[in-house]
Amino acid sequence: MASETAVQDISSAVIEIAASVFEVAVNELCMEASPETLDTWDSLNHLRLITAIETSFDVRLPMKTVLAIDTIEALVEAVENCRGK
Amino acid sequence: MKFGRFLIPPALLSLYAWKKYGCRISPRSEIEWSSKLTIGRGVNIASFCKLKSSAGPLSIGAGTQIAPFCFITSHAGGLEIGKDCMIGPSATIAANGYRYDDLDVPIRLQEQTSAGIRIGDNVWIASGCVVLDGAEIGSGTIVTPNTVVSGRVPENSVVQGNPAKVIFTRR
Numbered sequence: 001m002a003s004e005t006a007v008q009d010i011s012s013a014v015i016e017i018a019a020s021v022f023e024v025a026v027n028e029l030c031m032e033a034s035p036e037t038l039d040t041w042d043s044l045n046h047l048r049l050i051t052a053i054e055t056s057f058d059v060r061l062p063m064k065t066v067l068a069i070d071t072i073e074a075l076v077e078a079v080e081n082c083r084g085k
Numbered sequence: 086m087k088f089g090r091f092l093i094p095p096a097l098l099s100l101y102a103w104k105k106y107g108c109r110i111s112p113r114s115e116i117e118w119s120s121k122l123t124i125g126r127g128v129n130i131a132s133f134c135k136l137k138s139s140a141g142p143l144s145i146g147a148g149t150q151i152a153p154f155c156f157i158t159s160h161a162g163g164l165e166i167g168k169d170c171m172i173g174p175s176a177t178i179a180a181n182g183y184r185y186d187d188l189d190v191p192i193r194l195q196e197q198t199s200a201g202i203r204i205g206d207n208v209w210i211a212s213g214c215v216v217l218d219g220a221e222i223g224s225g226t227i228v229t230p231n232t233v234v235s236g237r238v239p240e241n242s243v244v245q246g247n248p249a250k251v252i253f254t255r256r
């Protein structure tokens with residue numbers, strides 16, 4: 001139960017940060033949001049998002065993971081994995 | 086490879102640079118072949134680039150590629166471009182400026198300044214970027230299109246904007 005709450009916290013925090021980076025409203029973003037569904041998710045904003053997430057959660061994602069992330073869900077997973085280590 | 090000033094057609098210089106040093110220098114580029122110019126092996130300079138080196142040392146490391154329409158000028162402070170760099174189309178790298186502290190004298194007639202520019206190895210400067218005098222770009226850095234760099238950029242950064250800001254660090 002506690003871990004589910006933690007995951008929800010991470011998800012909502014990631015969505016908030018992503019909304020700020022992509023300059024969209026929080027309610028426009030869902031876990032399935034991706035570069036295909038979001039006009040402002042380009043290669044540079046992708047890097048900005050990763051940097052913002054890393055700063056916010058005090059983690060450092062491996063480069064392969066950074067390049068593999070293609071949805072908000074994948075980003076949340078990557079943050080969870082990184083924090084779990 | 087160092088050059089003196091020659092009154093030789095550009096096509097012959099390009100051929101010489103290619104045969105002797107493996108450099109591909111377009112005869113349609115405009116290069117001041119001064120004694121202050123040093124070009125490493127395998128450098129590629131595309132058409133319509135302008136390189137000025139008569140006012141200060143300009144060195145370009147081996148394997149560096151310079152795309153069309155770039156303007157690169159050195160001055161007293163020097164301009165160093167490392168090895169294996171990529172400089173995209175229409176980039177400007179200018180290692181000089183002007184004083185502007187005398188309101189009574191046109192800026193163009195005031196003294197020129199030059200702190201120099203240092204660009205490390207394996208730097209990718211994308212199209213339309215401007216690198217100003219005093220800039221230092223660390224090795225492995227990516228300068229995204231239309232960025233203006235005037236200060237120090239750490240190694241392995243990805244920078245964007247005017248003035249350039251680090252948006253990501255390569256790892």
